[in-house]
Amino acid sequence: DIVLTQSPALAVSLEQRxxxxxxxxxxxxxxxxxxxxxxxxxxxxxxxxxxxxGSNLASGIPARFSGSGSGTDFTLTIDPVEADDIATYYCQQxxxxxxxxxGGTKLELK
Amino acid sequence: QIQLVQSGPELKKPGESLKIxxxxxxxxxxxxxxxxxxxxxxxxxxxxxxxxxxxxxxxYADDFKERFVxxxxxxxxxxxxxxxNLKNEDTATYFCARPxxxxxxYWGQGVMVTVSS
Numbered sequence: 001d002i003v004l005t006q007s008p009a010l011a012v013s014l015e016q017r018x019x020x021x022x023x024x025x026x027x028x029x030x031x032x033x034x035x036x037x038x039x040x041x042x043x044x045x046x047x048x049x050x051x052x053x054g055s056n057l058a059s060g061i062p063a064r065f066s067g068s069g070s071g072t073d074f075t076l077t078i079d080p081v082e083a084d085d086i087a088t089y090y091c092q093q094x095x096x097x098x099x100x101x102x103g104g105t106k107l108e109l110k
Numbered sequence: 111q112i113q114l115v116q117s118g119p120e121l122k123k124p125g126e127s128l129k130i131x132x133x134x135x136x137x138x139x140x141x142x143x144x145x146x147x148x149x150x151x152x153x154x155x156x157x158x159x160x161x162x163x164x165x166x167x168x169x170y171a172d173d174f175k176e177r178f179v180x181x182x183x184x185x186x187x188x189x190x191x192x193x194x195n196l197k198n199e200d201t202a203t204y205f206c207a208r209p210x211x212x213x214x215x216y217w218g219q220g221v222m223v224t225v226s227s
Contacts, residue, residue: 037212039214046220047205047217049213090155092157097169098159101157
């Protein structure tokens with residue numbers, strides 16, 4: 001299985017930039033597409049899709065969120081961070097079955 | 111609007127079985143597969159597998175091949191997750207989600223399952 005590694009937590013100040021990383025144990029690119037996706041989850045809620053295929057913004061997601069990276073190194077950027085963005089963020093790969101998630105990064109206020 | 115609405119919370123004893131539902135609306139049910147995701151208390155997301163809504167064929171991740179059953183009631187646009195011989199470690203929230211282009215664009219609200227003697 002492909003293992004996705006995220007830092008457990010990240011402390012940021014409001015109005016600043018947050019960069020959340022996700023490293024995979026194998027390349028998740030294929031034919032120019034990165035099979036990497038990002039989700040936001042708040043306590044007691046279901047995950048919400050933010051970014052699909054590495055850098056594509058999901059429907060209704062503000063442009064403060066962006067995704068980048070390729071191969072085995074990916075980044076979710078939130079710029080600027082707003083109070084409503086305090087949540088846990090998960091990366092997920094769909095290059096190889098079974099799909100796998102990272103352990104999540106909890107975004108906290110500094 | 112597209113919705114996945116799941117059944118309510120469950121409290122069960124070890125060894126019992128349960129079946130939770132996920133009712134889809136706002137789209138053609140058989141146009142998309144349905145997948146299931148487990149989240150233990152305070153933990154991350156774990157992919158359980160998916161079911162082909164056209165053929166009914168389920169595919170399970172390795173950790174969920176033994177006591178877990180995915181099924182459908184296509185006429186009701188509903189997917190089911192059955193867990194047999196419940197164990198304490200099955201205590202978790204279970205989400206259904208609609209896969210699209212490798213991601214999951216719509217999620218149910220989750221069903222909290224508690225297994226305790």
